[in-house]
Amino acid sequence: MKRTGRLREWWLGALGVLLALGVCEAVSRAGIVRRSYFPPASEVLVRSVELAGDSVFLDGVGATLRAWALGLGLACAIAVPLGLLFGSVPVVDAAVRAIVEFLRPLPSVALIPLVSLLLGSGTETKVALVTYASVWPILFNTVYGLGETDPLAKETLRAFGFGRLSVLLRVELPGTAPFIAAGIRISAAVALILAVATEILAGFGEGLGIYIAQAGLATDGTRDVLAGVVWAGTLGLVINGVLVWAERKLFPWTPAHRGTG
Template identity: 60%
Template sequence: MTTHNPRFRRLPRTGRWLRGLAGLAVLAAASEILGRAGIVHRDFLPPASTILARAVSLAGDADFLTNLWSTIKAWAIGLAIAIGAGVPLGLLLGGVPVLNTAVRAVIEFLRPIPSVALIPLVSLILGSGLTTEATLIVYAAAWPVLFNTIYGLQDVDPLAKETLRAFGFGRLSVMWRVSLPAAAPFIATGVRLAAATALILAVGTEILSGFGQGLGTFIAQAQQSIDGTKDVLAGTVWAGGLGLLINTVLVTGERRLFRWHGAQTGGRS
């Protein structure tokens, strides 16, 4: 039942991959030329091949892997807590409109504070390490989960809820059997946004606190050393790759789990 607009026809999967890779290749070639031709100084922007080679060699560097693992751990713990807090809170606020109105002002006040701005404050209180990182990640990542849960609940079809109510299901049962599954695609999108934010916060906190362990620490320390640009950029390539991997996994998961969502909205239009 999905409708296809011929002008926006989706490329087949390999086609999409090829185009994505072509973009990367152009970028790499540009940096390669700029570096090798001496237009930009090598210490400032090493050629792409050098950066990539360094990035690959880092995969065999035990020290680097410890750093990477430390970042992933903080990311995972922070994100898990953010989901564990954001979803139930969102269900509560979305399910009880009175509560939502009451809490709205507090939320609207807190939300615009860029979480990166909280890094110095939290580091001051909690020091540097997993606790600080996780705290900041939870704060930043809980928002998209919370908001998408609330909006997802508001989008639930009242007739579906009414049908189950007519069969005698209570409010909580209807929440569990209708509202939560119906809102799940929205919540998943929130989680995907939160996962990206969490990675930014993880690496950002590590860079700003300057010591301890993590991908950000690796980048920050490379910055201090002579000829460190190569390592800084190689570390950045890893951070980007990690983000890309996380996003791909989540998008694929959403497509598989929520096939019904696309089929339904596609057929309705």
């Protein structure tokens, strides 16, 4: 039953993709939109496959993924300890709440010019912006997860003489882990968006976003732009799929994954 449900979900998703590609192909072939502006989906897919054999392009994709991984890793290293601190020490949470609420709405893309002036236009800028954007989902999911841990389990440990740190490590952190994992999954998508967007706005260097930006400046470069977008979307889909699979294996008891392991 579980396997059948997952297969059905997979086939429905594949059907949706095929229908979307078919509509795009028909619109372009029918001349509703000029092919120089909107090439057929088949040509875009062929170009996407061709790029898999382009070593320069693959090096750029590798540069984007390195910035993505470094930024996401730093975000985890920052957000999880801070989230545990804010969620378990109300005084600290109250003291920094105003600062957090001031910084959180700032769009990361708007910080690109400032960070570029401070750090240049290399990997450091991408990593810094990816880290900043990725911190918030992990941080708030960690705080929320602490609030959802079983109060009876915590009180039981305290009644047996366990201290705050022991309660945190034995009850609160394991109970919060699924929420942290969900935050990481959300941040992974945000991190990829920021990595590519920073490269596009920078306009030079190496990376998937650089390829898209340079293709956009070329004559009849729409096909290459869309092929780059296909790669970006595929990377996001693969990353999300891997993280969902990891959550299902690590936390099969959670409501989101119960019955789907």
